[in-house]
């Protein structure tokens with residue numbers, strides 16, 4: 207194979223903004239909304255044609271808990287707003303009344319603050335929410351590169367039907383799920399240790415209505431009944447090269463069809479109705495940031511909290527999220543949100559889920575919107591703004 211020399215040329219700057227958000231999953235939506243509410247001009251670029259990322263295109267329709275499992279709500283602000291929005295037109299399955307309505311404190315330790323939602327309604331409602339906030343959404347637009355000057359991101363190079371164009375920005379949020387912007391900017395990132403098994407979630411139409419088939423096991427919070435199918439393949443995947451992603455997708459597609467056909471042959475009345483449109487990797491690559499979140503921080507105050515999360519896997523653990531997990535050592539105006547923030551493998555499993563992605567999304571979007579001309583947004587200003595916007599930051603506050 208020989209190399210092809212690309213013709214060098216200039217890339218037109220087609221838009222100026224204050225905050226560029228890369229990726230429109232839950233983290234990107236939360237970041238864009240938070241930044242727009244600070245008055246920033248926001249552009250959000252998403253390579254798919256719908257918002258929500260794994261939560262909608264990936265059919266991961268369970269909004270895991272906002273609480274610690276002991277009756278205390280941990281995640282507030284946009285994390286709660288998006289949970290409520292996700293079931294605006296009805297939930298799939300039971301709703302946590304004790305949390306959604308006031309005055310039933312005692313019941314909150316028994317039932318966690320989580321819901322299952324309809325991905326179509328949620329995706330379209332999120333789009334409307336961002337449009338109402340003034341966010342410019344660019345669908346079908348893939349981020350290819352970053353233009354860096356010293357310690358600042360100056361522009362993002364994207365590609366869509368108009369070709370390769372640039373968006374100039376004052377600050378950016380990496381909500382790509384795999385730390386793409388950080389990698390392109392030369393920051394330190396790392397891949398997940400164990401990798402991922404193949405998953406393939408799909409909806410089937412059955413005689414009892416729509417059923418969610420969760421091939422490859424479900425992320426179920428304790429005490430919740432879930433279908434816990436074993437993964438279709440024993441092989442593990444990391445999601446950071448094109449060939450492996452293709453192999454993963456085709457195994458996932460095959461497993462989906464085989465599962466449906468197997469059930470039909472066994473006499474079940476079932477027809478596959480919707481499949482995932484994203485590879486369902488849980489953890490691929492994340493930022494190796496100023497601070498590495500670890501499970502040792504359970505129940506301890508951290509330096510510079512910008513939000514809090516519980517642990518979806520078990521009741522009890524409570525974490526403050528340090529500002530330093532959202533940025534690297536080189537770029538002053540680039541912030542991480544969602545499943546690519548800086549955490550070790552154990553903590554990554556806690557931070558990658560929908561509510562935690564919304565928490566870091568809000569913090570990153572706010573920090574980006576407040577970015578000064580020189581240096582990084584200072585912690586005190588960020589904390590004061592997040593508090594004003596309804597986020598609780600410290601363990602002693604809940």
Ligand SMILES: Cc1cc2nc3c(=O)[nH]c(=O)nc-3n(C[C@H](O)[C@H](O)[C@H](O)COP(=O)(O)OP(=O)(O)OC[C@H]3O[C@@H](n4cnc5c(N)ncnc54)[C@H](O)[C@@H]3O)c2cc1C
Pocket residue numbers: 228229230231232233234251252253254258259260261266267268269270347348349350381382383386405422424425426485486487488543544545546558559560561563
């Ligand atoms: C099988 C599985 C089961 C899960 N179960 C649950 C569960 O039950 N409950 C729960 O809360 N969480 C669950 N999770 C985790 C959760 O769904 C995700 O981690 C979370 O939704 C990630 O949000 P995010 O915004 O960080 O990333 P993503 O949802 O991955 O969003 C990133 C977005 O960036 C876009 N993007 C990427 N690269 C580019 C580019 N170059 N240009 C433009 N756009 C780009 C992508 O298209 C995507 O829309 C599960 C995950 C998996 C894989």
